[in-house]
Amino acid sequence: xxxxxxVLTVAIIxxxxxxxxxxxxxxxxxxxxxxxxxxxxxxxxxAAAMAMLVIYCFKGVDLTSGNxxxxxxxxxxxxxxxxxxxxxxxxxxxxxxxxYLVLIHLVF
Amino acid sequence: xxxxxxxxxxxxxxxxTIPILTGFLVLGIAYGIYMKALGFSPVVPILISIFxxxxxxxxxxxxxxxxxxxxxxxxxxxxxVNARHVFYGISMLEKYRDLGKKKFPTIFWMCDESFSVNVxxxxxxxxxxxxxxxxVSLFDYSYWVIGTTLGAILGQFIPFDTxxxxxxxxxxxxxxxxxxxxxxxxxISTLGGLGISLVCLVIFGADNFIVASMVGIVLFLTLLRRxxxxxxxx
Numbered sequence: 102x103x104x105x106x107x108v109l110t111v112a113i114i115x116x117x118x119x120x121x122x123x124x125x126x127x128x129x130x131x132x133x134x135x136x137x138x139x140x141x142x143x144x145x146x147x148a149a150a151m152a153m154l155v156i157y158c159f160k161g162v163d164l165t166s167g168n169x170x171x172x173x174x175x176x177x178x179x180x181x182x183x184x185x186x187x188x189x190x191x192x193x194x195x196x197x198x199x200x201y202l203v204l205i206h207l208v209f
Numbered sequence: 210x211x212x213x214x215x216x217x218x219x220x221x222x223x224x225x226t227i228p229i230l231t232g233f234l235v236l237g238i239a240y241g242i243y244m245k246a247l248g249f250s251p252v253v254p255i256l257i258s259i260f261x262x263x264x265x266x267x268x269x270x271x272x273x274x275x276x277x278x279x280x281x282x283x284x285x286x287x288x289x290v291n292a293r294h295v296f297y298g299i300s301m302l303e304k305y306r307d308l309g310k311k312k313f314p315t316i317f318w319m320c321d322e323s324f325s326v327n328v329x330x331x332x333x334x335x336x337x338x339x340x341x342x343x344x345v346s347l348f349d350y351s352y353w354v355i356g357t358t359l360g361a362i363l364g365q366f367i368p369f370d371t372x373x374x375x376x377x378x379x380x381x382x383x384x385x386x387x388x389x390x391x392x393x394x395x396x397i398s399t400l401g402g403l404g405i406s407l408v409c410l411v412i413f414g415a416d417n418f419i420v421a422s423m424v425g426i427v428l429f430l431t432l433l434r435r436x437x438x439x440x441x442x443x
Binding site for chain 1: 227228231253256257260261262263266270273274275277278280283284287288291292293294295296297298299300301302303305306307312316317319321324325328329370372373374376377378379380381382383384385386387388389391393397398399400401402403405406407410415418419422423426427429430431434437438441
């Protein structure tokens, strides 16, 4: 690619990314009544979106080969249990990450 | 007065972004190194991080930029990779409604991480919500740009293996999901989101499952609207 084409490609990626971020706010602007169905989605979608995001984090895990995703799944479960138990963000995230590092660098 | 308000919001926002600080610095550094390895001058990844600010798409952009110029398919590919932002937008319609001048940057900086913190955060009493959302987003954005810059310029001198440190972000999302689980009146949406995404991941594979999951989730929530609304009203 020439430099002009690189700049154009980056501009296209920027424009399309902005479109995905702004479109909901453009279609349902502040001044106008948002349809009831969209308000309903606004209420229930966050839960499903967070769930999808967690699955998204595990998308690179290969269950069929290597260590079968064991470090990711074990550490992920440990974070969830730790948080259910102690409810400390720092402990769950910091402890979970250190645990994961130990698993991939020392155990598996 | 105004300055005090800003400082209070920034102070309340910062601790919520610490896991993202580690994750983004590491990923940003990795991105800077990756782009350098593809042969780009450090300016390219830094500018992409400033103007695009979308982690997975930026890695894809690396391979797009080393292939032949293809504007239309680049546009469509970007829409697909970033489609989940539409979900976040609908979820944040109310919260980001009255942000005034802060609205544009806060939406521009909306990413998986700023969404997950802002959608679930309980903003402390007396702290301005709008400025809180703004600072969470701004901090996340700065970590990413700083990380990329460090990686692009100093990347090859990092003396230790940072593989796996970005698990902090996975842990953050799990923690938020657990917190959400304990608060919600009905688990239908969470369970539906987990199940549908998992099934779509198995069927469509890592590169294609997000759009399918989004369609599936909207269908699921549409079909179950009545029972879910009934449960929410109880």
